[in-house]
Amino acid sequence: MCLTLVSPIVKNADAEDDLYEPGFVEWNVNNLHRIYLSGVEESVNLTRDREAASMGNVLIRTGQSASIGPLSMPPLEMGFNGTFNISTYVAAYVQAGTGLPLLQCRTSNPVTIDTQLQIGDFSYFGSVTKNVYESAAEAHNMSTQIEIANITARPGDIVTYSMTASTTCPANINLEWGGDGVFAGGIEIRGNLFSPEVEVTVDDSRIAHIQLTATLPWGFNDLDQDFTSMNIYGPVEPDEKRVYDEDMRPEGFTATSEYVERTDDMGRPSKVFTGKNKLPAGDNVLIVCLKTVDTIVNSIAGKNCDHEGIIRFNVESEDTPMASAFLWLSISGFIAIIAYLGSQIRQGILLPLPLMGALVIMAILMIPLASSIPDLGGKEIVASDTRSPSFILHQNGNGSVSLDELLDGKEAVIVGITLPASINAVDQTKQIENAVDRLGDRVSAVQVVTGENVRMDDLDTIAEITNASWPILIDDGESRFAKRMPMGVSDSIVVIDSAGHVTFTSAATASSEDIIDAVDGIGTGGLQSPTSVFSLLWGPGLAMLFVALPRKKYEAPDEPLLPGSSWGSIILAGGIGFLSVNILPMIAAFIPSDNDLRSWLDIGLLVWFVSAAIRAAIVGTPGEVRFTAKVLHRLYSTGFNNWKDVEDTERDLLIGFWMGWFIWLAYPAILAQGVAAMLMTGGFNIIFGPLMLLAYFITAGIFTLIIRFISSWGGPISQAFGSFGSGPFSQALGWALIPISAWTLANGIIHAFNIGLL
DSSP, rough: OOOOBBSSEEEEOTTTTTTOOOOOEEEOOEEEEEEEEOOOOOOOGEEEEETTTOOOOEBBBTTOEEEEEEEEEEOOOOEEEEEEEEEEEOOOEEEOHHHEEEHHHHHHHOEEEEEEEEEEEEEEEEEEEEOOOOOOOOOGEEEOEEEEEEEEEEOOOOOEEEEEEEEESSSSEEEESSSEEEESEEEEESSSOOOEEEEEEEEETOEEEEEEEOTTGGGGGGGGGOOOOOEEOOOOTOOOOOOOOGGOOOEEETTTOOOOOOOOSSEEEEEEOOOOOOOOOOEEEEEEEEBBBOOOOOSSSOOOOSEEEEEEEEEEOOOSBBBBBBHHHHHHHHHHHHHHHHHHHHHHHOOOOOHHHHHHHHHHHGGGEEEEEOOOOOOTTOOTTTTOOOOOOEEESSSSEEEEHHHHTOOOEEEEEEOOOOTHHHHHEEEEEEEEHHHHGEEEEEEEEETTTTOOOHHHHHHHHHHOOOOEEEEOOOOOHHHTTTTTTSSSSEETTTTBBBBEESOOOOHHHHHHHHHHHTTHHHHHHGGGGGGGGGIIITTTTTOOOOOOOOOOSSOOOOOOOOHHHHHHHHHHHHHHHHHHHHHHHOOOOOGGHHHHHHHHHHHHHHHHHHHHHHHHOOHHHHHHHHHHHHOHHHHHHHHSOOHHHHHHHHHHHHHHHHHHHHTTTTTTIIIIIIHHTTTTTHHHHHHHHHHHHHHHHHHHHHHHHGGGGGTTHHHHHHHHHHHHHHHHHHHHHHHOEEEOHHHHHHHHHHHTTT
């Protein structure tokens, strides 16, 4: 979520209904600009800084004229053009003289001042002639004539000023400058000398990045930094131009706020301020207060805004998907089972009323199932353990760097993501450097500059302010790498494990301790845990209860069997069902290939899911489950086979199979990160990795056992429904899974389009 707003000096509110929309900009500016004379006669100079100007003077009288200059300002940093009113002024008063000489100065013998001013392609010749007879207390303002002129000045042009003064007055006349009021002295320019320009970017973490461009003639030297402030207020109602409530000010920048220097797209110097607080969703307004150095400091707080701007922008709410899985799938799952009942009736198959009632209850239990399914088309919604793209990005200097190069022989790569000229990049570097020093060769590090307006020279800026020893990379123009990270296009730190999955994310920056803990955690499964599968008991687990109903009353085996054989067979079948779905993503993590190509595997698995749901709707149990169950059943002992029917093994495997899909949909990286990345770290994890895989296998099996156990609580009732309804329940579940599987396939295809795979 990036919003860029450049603010010209305009007023564009809708005057008819007084409603303000994002993009509304209003500036109230001071069009009076001054350049002051400063210093004593021998070292007089020109300055824009009113507070820094010092007193100076020169005496004239009959036979003694005076001249100053030519004096020069520093070269212009920014050009300007337009229509301006130009004049010059200086104070004059009688320093000594009484009687007839002073009377002559009052009625005749005037003072004449001639000034010459050069601004760009414009030359100004000013002149004023006045009788000067008052003392310093009532000094005369010797202002030259105002000339209206079209002026074009370019960067590098120099403003020059010179003055000559003469009089025939016999008294001593003092010309003075560098003081207050009329005693200030200098050049007066009225007109639009510069247009304040502010660019607001709101990143995906809803943090503000404000770029203030030095459009002033002498750049940032023209601004009084002590009184420059920018404050954001929000949310603001459409009929409110601005608000004053400090409780609604989530972010503010003052003279002491940190910033990073940058040039804008036109090469002009800018300062970038990065916020620390998340902005509220909805319309916000940025109130900008600028004071130029040529104005007097007002002793009243809040009255030092020569140029005040109101910039309205919108902050998007949390990313929302195209459609809610819970809303649509809870409805469709329920309707699908009711549709199954209807199809049975149309075929002339009249199920017993108790069984029909049980199917209605099963339809109701399908509603929580939708809570475990990802929403549709969540383009900007990225999982915390997402798979990183196999990027190849340009670096500062020459060449490019790929994810494969960074992960070669490493356990992980630490990535600092930053927007152009963000101050967060400095702390990112400090924390990453501390982590790399302690982790050594186990990790590599890189920083990526991203954003809509990122440029190659931004890499140099980040390199200069951070002095980083690792590569500084540039994201592409569409920020495709950052968009696929959990925090999106915003300042953040991510750690990517050797399997290509994100194992740690932190907004803005992160402590080195957190980074180190994340890298160490890769050896224990990263963000994955075997116990996470139990969180699916509510939802998918409930949906499996009717499929898991026992077919008959428990009977002791005719031959002695190992204690726990029944439970063990359920755990084994459930674990095999889980692995049949999740083993392929784990194996793919070991294959050296583009990570995005693994999305084809995801799509292939989802096609399989759709196919399995359709086949289950027709026959109850997909053929691959039935085949595997028969093979597994034959591997058991003869005594066990005589005691436990193949249909029960098939049911155990079917539950594990369907739960394997829901576990993969909820935790796509459960084995790729939980086992594969662990194995890739080497060392003792070569041993612990298979043990962790076994832990996931057993946990999935135990989960199947729990479902079977809960479904048996009904005793004879459970057995009655299980004996007559095992087939219809399996078919009804297949009907319910058709819209769910189609939904997930559509989501996979949308994701493939978003990453450019299709």
